[in-house]
Amino acid sequence: MFGLFGKGKKDNQALIQPSGDRMTVKAGDNLLKAGLSAGLSWPHDCRVGSCGSCKCRLIKGKVKELSDFAYVLDGEELQSGMILACQSLLKSDVEVEVQLNPSDHDAAVVSTTPGVLESTRMLTHDIMELKVSLDKPLREQGDHYMAGQYADISFPGISHPRAYSFATAPENDKRNELTFFIRKVPNGELTGWLFEQDRTGSPVTVSGPYGSFWLREGDGPVVCIAGGSGMSSIKALLEHAANVGCERDVIYLFGARTQADLYCLDEMHALESRWNSGRSLRFVPVLSEEPDGSDWPGLRGMVTEHIVNQLKDWTSAQAYLCGPPPMIDAAMDVLRKQGISDQDIHFDKFLDASTIPGGRH
Ligand code: FES
CATH class of the missing domain: 2.40.30.10 (Translation factors)
Incomplete structure (x- = not known):
């Protein structure tokens, strides 16, 4: 039964394929919000139309785009009916196809x-x-x-x-x-x-x-790169990895402006000391605006300038990036040149709340 009044002003129904789940999408809610509220493991990261993780194929029905899908989806995807769930209000009942991952339930x-x-x-x-x-x-x-x-x-x-x-x-x-x-x-x-x-x-x-930014299975090295308050999710991720006895080598490059912008140093050194024996965690702060001639003994410049030298062999490496979009975009360019595929690069972009409601600071 398809909705009669459209434009997200009344509740509509969504049928999810191939799982066969059905859910009500409340008036004003986007498709992703409804899916997550219904407990579906719908892939997502940003929820503001910039990452593309929530994409699904519209099989039947009509949606209203909250932002232009073309910013994120390519021509082929648009042609095949792909939409962004986080940017779709329902104008009618819909049927969509999305690969839910049961293990992420x-x-x-x-x-x-x-x-x-x-x-x-x-x-x-x-x-x-x-x-x-x-x-x-x-x-x-x-x-x-x-x-x-x-x-x-x-x-x-x-x-x-x-x-x-x-x-x-x-x-x-x-x-x-x-x-x-x-x-x-x-x-x-x-x-x-x-x-x-x-x-x-x-x-x-x-x-x-x-979000779906967490440490994936693997046995290759892990390269983490963060800037500013991006410390938070990488710190959480590494603490959890240490707690469960992660058997991988990790390099964590942290970009800050000056020594006054560094923090959690004690926590990082404690993590380095308790990392699984036989493996190593190396925390490497990089300062971009530290005054010349200061007593800083560590690396200087942009954090992305120091990625390449961190590993000799990038085969089977995974990368985890957290911070502002320019840092993440620059880091991804470098990582791709090292041969890391996009599936092995995970990121959490801090979008500016001044331009995107609900964005991250
Ligand atoms: S979660 Fe929808 S585009 Fe990022």
Whole structure:
């Protein structure tokens, strides 16, 4: 039965192929949001129309594009009826084809949970650690999130939720406690409010977990590259890897401007020391604007200039990138030249909330 009124103003039904799942898409909700709310393991990363992970094929029905699919999908994909689920409101009932991954099912269950801002701590002059205590865990069963994923955080009076990565491995905090790193954004509504005065005790709502940025199976070396508050998801991912005895060599290049922008050094050195014996984790900070002649003994320049020298043999390497789009794009160019295929490059792009509602700072 197809909807009568269209344009996302009433609830519609979606039939998912080849799984045969059926779900209601509430008026105003996009297809991806409905799929995740229904507990489907729908592939996704950004949820704002920039990564292409949520693409699916529209078999039947009509959708309204929230942003131009052509920015992400190529001509062939558009021709074959591919759409972006996160950018599609339903104008009718639909039938779509998407490859859901059953093994990722736990990663797909999202919830919205109230809580309170328990504590804040300055990590650098413009990056703050936030600890949130929820009324109950995001998930009652299994892992409450996967290391590398993110959540939407809403504060009363702030116009829309912001997405931030979990900054610790899920097993490191209590199940109802979450830790995030937040960088101050010039003229940012949320960060202006947060950094202005002590907001401890404020009510907060957290939705998630979202994204598919987590450590994949493999036995080759792992190259992690992050900048700024991108430390959060890589730190969580590596903490989890250490907790489960990861038997792989890891290089973590972290880009910052000056020594004043470095943080979590003690945590990184502790991780290096407890890495699985016989394997190594090397944390390599790179400073791009450190004054000439300072006492900095480490690498200088853009973090992407130092990728190539980190490994002799790039065969079977995987890469995990987290930070602003220019850093990720430049890193991907370098990695592709080393012969790493796109399937082995995983990234979490911090999109600018000033241009994309819900984007990451
Ligand atoms: S384009 Fe939809 S999740 Fe990224």
